[in-house]
Amino acid sequence: MARKQAYGNESISSLKGADRVRRRPAVIFGSDGIEGCEHSIFEILSNAIDEAREGFGKQITVTRYMDRSVEVEDHGRGCPVDYNPNEKRYNWELAFCELYAGGKYNNSEDESYEYSLGLNGLGLCATQYASEYMDADIRRDGFRYRLHFEHGENIGGLQKEEYKGKDTGSRFRWKPDLQVFTDIDVPVEYYMDMLKRQAIVNEGITFLFRSQTETGFDTTTFLYENGIADYAGEIAGNDALTPVQFWQSERMVRDRSDKPEYKVKINVAVAFSNRNRLIEYYHNSSWLEHGGSPDKAARNAFVYQIDSYLKQNNKYNKNESKINFADVEDCLILIISSFSNRTSYENQTKKAITNKGIQEAMVEMLRHQLEVYFIENPADAEKIAAQVLINKRSREDAEKTRLNLKKKLTSSLDLTNRVAKFVDCRSRDTGEREIFIVEGDSALGACKQARDPNFQAIMPIRGKILNCLKADYDKIFKSEIITDLIKVLGCGVQVKSKANRELSSFNIKLLRWAKIILCTDADVDGYQIRTLLLTMLYRLTPALIEEGKVFIAESPLYEIQAKNETYFAFTEREKEEFSEKLKGQKFSIQRSKGLGENEPDMMNLTTMNPATRRLIKVLPDEAEQTSRVFDLLLGDNLEGRKDFIAQNGSQYIDTSDLS
Incomplete structure (x- = not known):
């Protein structure tokens, strides 16, 4: 038996370079699956948005290639990549290869970015480390800079050449690495949703x-000239209770009395x-x-202010x-878009502050x-107060109904006393x-006498x-x-x-x-x-059909007597x-009687006994088609039902009960 290696001073090691991301992507991106890969893309886009928000370039282009590589191009000032005398290193080494290095840590008045998506200095470096390859093409200061990386390692150093064009900006193309994700x-759909959201909260910027x-390329443009106000109006439509209100505020705040002040800007669109x-x-x-902090604030302010209005204007009923x-x-309809130069995210994925x-x-x-x-x-x-009270009273009525129904349908009392x-x-x-x-x-x-009382019940x-x-x-x-039927089944209802x-x-x-066996006569009424x-089962308990619990007992159409x-x-x-089989013999054929007229022995033989009966399982395979037929024949589609009868009624005229 092999001995375990001792755990001593030499056992401790640290991940270095690209391995800090490549071997632990979930620590940085929140996941090593598709969500983490998506977040790595957003990290690059966020840098472009920061530039555009500062007034440098009003258009950002994102390209999704068929080989799953991605390209983000902006028209900002261009990422600094040349030699940095303060750090005594090239900026490209800091930006692309050093976690927690960037231009967004300075909170002084002359900071590079007043409000920034990326505050942790992780994005560009982390995404580069997590890529199969990354190519950077940067235009700034009259030069064009190119860099190439493979699996987190730079290949060929910094390529620098004079650039006569007047435009500046950065273009990054990379392919997320399947060795990492x-x-x-x-x-x-991810790109469409994400870019639409960015257009909503970054008014006037074209994505x-x-x-x-x-x-070729399918191209979609996202632009909201008035940002969240236009978006709220789009959701509200033309028949909203109130028009869209847009509120803005900018102030200095602190998270704790002993913490420094920082600036926050709040934009609110509400209808x-x-x-x-x-x-x-x-x-x-x-x-x-x-959500996080904004959600807590909205819950506090809206409930407090609307409740105050209802009390002041005597809108509540007594008690x-x-x-x-x-x-x-x-x-x-509420959209809040805030900006600050000091932010505490729950984690690097930035889904709550x-x-x-x-x-x-x-x-x-808000108050x-x-x-x-x-x-x-x-x-x-008045309209808002009335609607909120309608919502409240409807909620309370629904809850009472639900509790009463649950008690009514799932009570553990003796069924024989209740049904x-x-x-x-x-x-x-x-x-x-x-x-x-x-x-x-x-x-x-008839069924009661024909059944096996050990395991067969009758309703x-x-x-x-x-x-x-x-x-x-x-x-x-x-x-x-x-x-009564739902009580007997015992499983409640699906709504x-x-x-x-x-x-x-x-x-x-x-x-x-x-x-669950449906047992009806083989006639029109049955x-x-x-x-x-x-x-009923399809509407209230479709899972019973999906799980193969529902059957139809097939009743005989004819009784044939021979000797x-x-x-x-x-x-x-x-x-x-x-x-044909009885040809030459004396026999008689008569239509089978209804269930209630059959002798118990015959009922047992044809309908109840598992060894001799015939059951048809109701299968879910054609549930959608069944739904359409049910809706056509039993629903509100009157015109469709008329057309169906006109086209198919002649097939059933002989069996119809028209007396």
């Missing part, structure tokens, strides 16, 4: 996106709508997916609880602006229990159930037949509607049955009841086959 196939295809909602936060042009942020955000000073400044600003807005625009204030005429089985093993949903009391009696349906495709959820859950999502209570682990039952033998034909073809 598990996936580098960044989708077009060009070029995506290489087999035939209220009963159709659309959106809340997005940005800081130094970076989308804060998880009514106060609003919360969910009631406000349900009708709120934690600055206490920024949060306090936003709370103060003040809302107060003034309500005073100066009383009609808007009329339900006949349970003895077994408690859900792996073998079967429930037969049958049509009417007469069928209940009768009293008449035709509600068409669940045409009815809204309130009407559906007032139907005693449907709620996909946004307006009624609170009613969803589905848990397939609580299903009490291995098989088929219609079966279809309505399937529609002392009885045969059952389940289809017209089987009837013909029996007729």
Whole structure:
């Protein structure tokens, strides 16, 4: 057996050079997968945005090549790469090969960037280290500089030549390295979304996106001249409750009394709508997916100011609880874009900020602006207050309904006491229990005598159930037949509607049955009841169909008597086959009786006994097609139903009940 190596002073080692990123990309980019690769691209773009925000170049071009390489070009001042006498090194070594080196650490009045996306000095170097190759082409100070890197190592040094053109800027092309990231196939959708967001918060800057295809380049332009105000107006549309308000503030703040002051600029675009909602936060042009300080500030200010207005104007009912942020955000369009020269991100991926000073400044600003807005625009204030109260009361009603429904449908009380005429089985093993949903009391009696009481239960349906495709959820859950069925199933319901999502209570682990068997007569009424039952299951518990829990008991169409033998034909073809087989013998054929008229022995043989019955499993494979047919035949598509009947009705005229 090999001995483990001793853990001593010589055991400690550190990663050096490119290995600091290449072997631990998730530390820098948050992930070694596609999200990390995407973040490495944004790090390069952020440097170009910083230049444009300072007024150097108003157009940035991002190109996605078919080989998954990326190019970012700006028209800024050009990245400094020549010799740096202060550091006694070339700037390209610092910028491309040294983590925590950059031009954004100085917070003095003469700083290079007033507000910057990149404050950590990691972006260019980290992305270069994580690349299969990177080429830099930089124009500044009357020279053109070129650099080439492979797998984090410089090849060939700095190439410098005189440049007679008057333009300046930087162009970087690189390919993320599959030795570093598990996936580098960044989708077009990422670029489109990311560049649109940058155009929104960087007003007046044009972002060009070029995506290489087999035939050339598809180009998309993103430009918002008025930034977040235009974006809020785009979301609000023409029928919003209020017009877009744009507020700005700039002030000095500090995160703690013993910390230095720093500058923060806050831009806010806000509108209220009963159709659309959106809340997005940005800081130094970076989308804060998880918010942090701005989100806390918005929750505080909007609830405080709207609640104050409701109290001052006696809008609450007596003993009514106060609003919360969910009631406000349900009708709120809010975009906050802030900038500061000192930022505390939760991590390098910059999805949330934690600055206490920024949060306090936003709370103060938002409260003040809302107060003034309500005073100066009383009609808007009335609309906002009314809509927020509607949202609040709807939320509370929905929650009461959900709790009552959950209690009603998933109670652990004895089912036989809660559901009329339900006949349970003895077994408690859900792996073998079967429930037969049958049509009417007469069928209940026949099935009850024909079943195996050890594992087969019976649930009768009293008449035709509600068409669940045409009815809204309130009407559906007032139907005693449907709620009884859901109680018996035990697994709750799936509600996909946004307006009624609170009613969803589905848990397939609580299903009490291995098989749900629909057992109806083989006639027009039976088929219609079966279809309505399937529609109900499809609308309220589609997972039961997807999991193969739903079956149809196939009832025989004909009874054929020959001497002392009885045969059952389940289809017209089987009837013909029996007729051929019995040719020359005396036999009689009669239409099979309804379920309630059959003898228990015959019911057991044809419908209940697992050894001799026929079950049709309802499969989910054609769920979309089934949905279209259900909607056509049972939904609100009246014109489509008329057309379908006109085209296909003649096929069914002989079997239609037109009396």
